[in-house]
Amino acid sequence: MREIQAQNKSVADYKTRKKYVLYVLKRSISDQEWQEFNNLVEKLEQEGQYDADRLTTTLDKKTSKTHDPNVAGYIGITEQDIYTSDYNFLYGWHFYNIGVMSYHRFTAEFNDEQQNRPRLRERFAKQLISSAFHTFDIPRCTSPLCARAYPNDIEEHDRKKLDPCSECRKQLEQKIREYQHD
Ligand SMILES: [Zn+2]
Structure with missing residues (x-):
């Protein structure tokens, strides 16, 4: 031991x-x-996990039938742990503008921690920001404190800020402008 x-x-x-x-x-x-x-x-x-590729494919099929031109993308949220053939587990995954995120590994139970709702909400929000930017096809950010940085583990995820960095914000504004002109 x-x-x-x-x-x-x-x-x-x-x-x-x-x-x-x-x-x-x-x-x-x-x-x-x-x-x-x-x-x-x-x-x-x-x-015991969900295949993230299968989830994005299913969500894509479901949403394409009722596609609203004012919607830039969709994000599915699950409590179940997710994986793909290349990754044993993931916090989030996307296929073009269809994303899926899991908060399974953000929970106190999973990490063997004391219950803490504000911490769970913050972890969840950071991942949701990352996933939302992916649906706009904005590449992953390398600035370690940006909400959109790739965390190797929950400690790195916790160290990130709740906001995207100025570079990511600029890219998002640009994408939104392009989207509105399309
Ligand atoms: Zn950034």
Whole structure:
């Protein structure tokens, strides 16, 4: 337990249990067997997730029938964890102007934290801003504190500001102007 930096009480949490089992197995079976086991666990975990590509395709089909010319894009929101074939998990995903976002990994339960609604709302809003800009086809921002920066984990997501940076705002204004002229 010490070697995986876990305390006895944290075995109640799934992530710690998984880490522990993988750690023990690494020392008991061959590398190939361990890799196969790890792949299987990931596959099984993914079956409890929604395929983000399937969600955007479904949302695209549903919205194209009733397409309102004044609507620039659509964003679907789910509590369920999402993934694609290239990413084990995602906070948000998009296909042209159709986006999907998940707040599964923003919850206190997922992160083993105290309940905190304002924090959850802030995490949610930052992702919604990122997703909304994607539906306008504005590329991901590299400024680390911009609400639209790509976070590697929840800590990085929390460090970001709630607002998009001035460069992103400029791009959005430009896109809105183009959209209104179309
Ligand atoms: Zn930015």
